Amino acid sequence: MSEKIRMGLVGCGKFARNFVSLFKAHPEVESVAVCDLIPERSAEYAAKFDVPVMESFEEMLKSDKINAIAIFIQRHLHGPLVIEALKAGKAVYSAVPCASHVEEIYEIEELVRKNRLCYSMGETGYYRACTIFCREKMRTGEMGDFVYGEAQYNHDQRHFHFENNQVAGIPPMLYPTHSTSMILGALDGVYVKTVAALGFEEKKLPHIFGREGQNLWNNPFSNTAMLCSLSNGGVARISENRRVAWSGPNSYISQFYGSDGAYEFSVTHHYFAHWDKDDPQKLHLDEITEQIIPKGQFEALSDPNLPQRVCNGEWFRHSSPIHNIGRIPEEYRDWPNGHDGTHHFMVDDFCRAFATGKLSPTNIWTAARFNIPGLIANQSALKGGIQLDVPDLGDPPADWEVLRLDGNR
Numbered sequence: 237m238s239e240k241i242r243m244g245l246v247g248c249g250k251f252a253r254n255f256v257s258l259f260k261a262h263p264e265v266e267s268v269a270v271c272d273l274i275p276e277r278s279a280e281y282a283a284k285f286d287v288p289v290m291e292s293f294e295e296m297l298k299s300d301k302i303n304a305i306a307i308f309i310q311r312h313l314h315g316p317l318v319i320e321a322l323k324a325g326k327a328v329y330s331a332v333p334c335a336s337h338v339e340e341i342y343e344i345e346e347l348v349r350k351n352r353l354c355y356s357m358g359e360t361g362y363y364r365a366c367t368i369f370c371r372e373k374m375r376t377g378e379m380g381d382f383v384y385g386e387a388q389y390n391h392d393q394r395h396f397h398f399e400n401n402q403v404a405g406i407p408p409m410l411y412p413t414h415s416t417s418m419i420l421g422a423l424d425g426v427y428v429k430t431v432a433a434l435g436f437e438e439k440k441l442p443h444i445f446g447r448e449g450q451n452l453w454n455n456p457f458s459n460t461a462m463l464c465s466l467s468n469g470g471v472a473r474i475s476e477n478r479r480v481a482w483s484g485p486n487s488y489i490s491q492f493y494g495s496d497g498a499y500e501f502s503v504t505h506h507y508f509a510h511w512d513k514d515d516p517q518k519l520h521l522d523e524i525t526e527q528i529i530p531k532g533q534f535e536a537l538s539d540p541n542l543p544q545r546v547c548n549g550e551w552f553r554h555s556s557p558i559h560n561i562g563r564i565p566e567e568y569r570d571w572p573n574g575h576d577g578t579h580h581f582m583v584d585d586f587c588r589a590f591a592t593g594k595l596s597p598t599n600i601w602t603a604a605r606f607n608i609p610g611l612i613a614n615q616s617a618l619k620g621g622i623q624l625d626v627p628d629l630g631d632p633p634a635d636w637e638v639l640r641l642d643g644n645r
Contacts, residue, residue: 238591240266241327244296245287245306246317248277251331252308254574255358255583256285259306261567264587271296293317297324304354304590307331310403311411312452315340318355322347327354329586332413334603338611338627341604345629348600352636356586356596357603361387361417363578365528365556366489366506370422370499378510380496382423382468387489388475389414390482393441393458405444405451408460408476409433409617412610413603414487415474420605422492425631426468427605432623433462433613438479462613467628476610483547485576503543504529530554530577552576588639595638604629 243259245252248270260268271290272278278289296302297320304327307317315335321328322344334357335341348355361367373379389411393404420426435457438445447456458479464472485503492499497510506528512518526534530551536542545551555561555577561569564580573580582598589596598606605628612626632638 238264239303240264241304241587241590242266242302243268243304243306243329244290244293244299244302244326245270245308246272246293246296247308247310248272248274248281249308252306253281253284254579255306255308256281256287258568258571258579258583259587260285260287261565261571262583262587263565263567264591267301269296269302293320297321297326303327304329312336312403312406315344318344319347322351322353322355325351325353327590329356329358329583332357332359333411333610334413334600334607336410336611338608341600341608342629345600345604349633352593354586354590354593354596355600355603356582356589357413357598357600357606358582358586359413359417359421359598359603359606360575360578360582361414361487361606362421362598362602363559363581364418364487364576365558366492366499366501367418367421368558369506369508369524369528370418370489370492371424373497373499373508374422374494375424378497379492379494381494382426382466382470383493383495384471384473384491385419385422385489385493386473386475386491387415387418387487388477389487390475390477390480391486392480392482393444393478401444401450402452405446405453405455407453407455407457407614407617408435408478409462409610409614410453412474412476412613413606415476416606416609417598418487418489419472419474419492420466421602422489423466423468423470426466426470427628428464428472428609428626429467429628430465430623430625431462431609431613431616432621433460433616434621435460435617436479441479457614457617460613460617462609462616464609464626474609474613484549484552485546501528504533504537504546527558528556530556555580585639592639595632595636597639599632599638601629601632 438458553572
């Protein structure tokens, strides 16, 4: 009988509250404890979720009552805590991004590989309905060769809740995985070879964005876009925007073109184009919206107020028909499923990877391919858009199987 997960959750902020109950309910989890630098926060979690509080992250690392760590602290601090947890022999579930420095990602990979530890990055983009659709079409060959794709994460600054402006000015490309994961997540084994990026220097928030100490990174960019050359010969445009007038859906693939099939999306409608099998000159354009969006949203398509309802997040916690809900543990299968039906799968894949000894789909090698291009793109943008090579950590060890329970069997 395999060892059960005894989880130590670090960081009792607004986002982590989506996951405490999921981890508690999963059949592979024996216990969940929490900690936070602010005692009032962990006390609130203890009362709300009926979980014990541990004094600190360091106490969790030393405790034999904890064999896994879930990290939900500020995004730019993930790397160092992941490294310390792995050095202590703990499995790690990390919120995105993996890390903010290439060197940290290399160290995480080395620790995971040498010690065969379970690591999973909780990236929603890999499990989004649009990614699953494109991934399936690529795997069946219906898309042909990948040619070009566009993905973006539009999350305006006024929707974030930072405690200080020094942190609020984080370079957008240090948080790239919501975008990169959707394109690369649909392309098995493909990675970014080179990037060239340009940034928009923010004018209206000079107390947050600027080159002279307004933030921890001397970062002037509120929006950054990169053009990527991929290992399969394709090209991708990735945009990370923090000052744009756009809301939900804020993370999506807008275009995904193959030589034989293509996907496009606009606000609420999804389309798949493909050549006629019997007439190579005839192109079919199918509306596939019903496959992609939640049932309730599809039923409301004729409502003239639908775009605003989507913008307001009415279906933010609903799964889509393409999501294989049947693979989710019965204990939380019918619960609301955050970030457009993705949270349940991220938790389940980490827990199944821990239990089976296999790799999570968003393992460190995949996470690195999602994360590192953005870190290099930020360097490119600071240098005026020069093209830079992107290092790649390679594929997982050949003898370490990856779970294929990635949102659809």
